[in-house]
Amino acid sequence: MAGVRRIGLVICPDFDFMGLAATSPFAVANKYTGEPAYDVRVLSETGGLVRSGLGPSIDTERLGDSSAFDTILVAAGVGIPVPSADLLGYVQEAAGSARRLAGLCLGAFILAEAGLLDGRRATTHWHYAPQFRARYPDCKLDIDKIYVADGNIWTSAGMSAGIDLALGMVERDLGRGVAQTVARGLVMERRRAGGQAQHSALLDFDAPSDRIQSVLAYARQNLRLPLTTEDLAAVACLSPRQFTRAFRAETGVSPAKAIEAMRVEAAKHLLEQSRLPIEEIADAAGFANRERMRRAFLRVQGDVPRAIRRAAGPLAVV
Numbered sequence: 001m002a003g004v005r006r007i008g009l010v011i012c013p014d015f016d017f018m019g020l021a022a023t024s025p026f027a028v029a030n031k032y033t034g035e036p037a038y039d040v041r042v043l044s045e046t047g048g049l050v051r052s053g054l055g056p057s058i059d060t061e062r063l064g065d066s067s068a069f070d071t072i073l074v075a076a077g078v079g080i081p082v083p084s085a086d087l088l089g090y091v092q093e094a095a096g097s098a099r100r101l102a103g104l105c106l107g108a109f110i111l112a113e114a115g116l117l118d119g120r121r122a123t124t125h126w127h128y129a130p131q132f133r134a135r136y137p138d139c140k141l142d143i144d145k146i147y148v149a150d151g152n153i154w155t156s157a158g159m160s161a162g163i164d165l166a167l168g169m170v171e172r173d174l175g176r177g178v179a180q181t182v183a184r185g186l187v188m189e190r191r192r193a194g195g196q197a198q199h200s201a202l203l204d205f206d207a208p209s210d211r212i213q214s215v216l217a218y219a220r221q222n223l224r225l226p227l228t229t230e231d232l233a234a235v236a237c238l239s240p241r242q243f244t245r246a247f248r249a250e251t252g253v254s255p256a257k258a259i260e261a262m263r264v265e266a267a268k269h270l271l272e273q274s275r276l277p278i279e280e281i282a283d284a285a286g287f288a289n290r291e292r293m294r295r296a297f298l299r300v301q302g303d304v305p306r307a308i309r310r311a312a313g314p315l316a317v318v
Contacts, residue, residue, distance in 0.1 A: 005070040005173065007040045008098075010090075011060065012076055012083070012110075014053040019075025019104050022162035028185045029170050029178060037174060041069075045087055053077045063090050067097035071169065074107040075162070080131060081109055088114045095153065100169065102154035104162040111153065112136040120150040125158030163188075207250040211236050215247070219259055223266055223286040227259050259286075264300040267293060271309045278305055 007026055011019060026038035044050045047062030063086075066072060072094045091114045094101050103111040108124035109132065111117050117139040124132055129143045142148055147156040147165040156165035163186070171179035207213050218235045219227055232255050233243035247255050267285035270276055278290050287293035290305075297305050 004036050004039050006068060007038050008043045008066075008069040008072045009040065010043045010063070010072060010074045010087075011050055011058070012044070012081055012087070013050055014077040014079075015050065015075055016053055016077050016105075016159075018159045019073075019107075019162060020058070021160070022073055022075070022104055022156075022166045024186060025163060025166040025170050025179075025182050028182045029174060032178060032181050032185060033174065045084065045090075063087075065097075066090060066094035069094070069098050071100040071102070072098045073102045073104055073162075073166075074110050075104045076106040076110065079106070080128060081106055083110045083113055091116065098152075100152050100154060102156065102165060102169075104156050104165065105158050108132070108155040109135075111155065112139055116153055117155070120153055121148050122150065122153070122155040123148045123157050124155060127158070207247075209246075209250060211238075212247055212250045215243075215255075216258070220262055223259075223263055224284065225286065227286065229255050260296050261300055263287060263293075264296050267297075267305065268301070268308055271305055278309075281305070 007023065009019065009023055020042075023040045023042075026040050029037050042058060042060045043063050044060040045063055047060055049057040050060050051057045072091070074091060087110065091101065091111060095114075095116050101111070101116070103109070103122070103124070105125050106128060108117070108122055109128075112122070112132070112135070117136060119138060119140070121140045121142055123142050123145045126143050129141060132139070133141055143157075145157065146161045147154060147168060149168065154165055154169070156162045167179050167183060170182055207216060215232050215235050219232065225231070229240050229244060232247075233240040236243050236246070238246065244255060247258070251258060253261075263285045267281050267287070270281045270284060271278075274281075276284075278293075282288075282290045282293040285293065287296065294304050297303060297308065301308065
């Protein structure tokens, strides 16, 4: 082990509490490594109590020497931040003195405002992508990522993605086994890699009724099956006609469109996170063959599976 790594989380007035959650993987890693691997400090420009967007305040240390930290995370609130000149100066200094610097969610705006994302790949909350691109056209914004690490500059997508970014840092520092153990300790279903898309088809097709929710869950768990309208209607205990009408009313799309999007999402994850042959991926995701998968990707993603795999780059090596 390389000794205790000092982590500084910089928060701003009206910060969002989800930013604090990004420190949890470091704390849990300390528990499972058996000895302190990380020393986490919460920082602010003024030090002392900093009020959150919800009202409660948290005690902080005043910004000081950035070189005292191995990693600095910059968090913000639920709106586009307006950083002070002092804060911008601090993150500019940190980019050269700390081993890693990260913008969590809308914290990416602060790094971009400091000029640290020009020519770099980055991500942020998908909702603010248009504003980000308009303000910082020299940044290579990749909104279809949970987090992005470009050199020593890291950025994460919205809200909970900061936890995934921190887990990615734990993996880089301590290995994949520790990161997986930390994910289990955090009761996360699985550790999401940075290349995973921000959107989930299951979320996009969220439905208010338990009946349609159960169909969506069944479909996600059984993508290899044909999943015809008749099959799904039986799960919902409705006639095919009643089911199709109810499904469209609650999700805004037909059952066939929803199943196709789920299959594309599942296949995309396998393309990015495995080296399985494309034929096996097509079978695992429920496509009859690779050509049908290719056509589905063109409709849903606007690109073919091979291009998706190339864009994902090499698998992470620990």
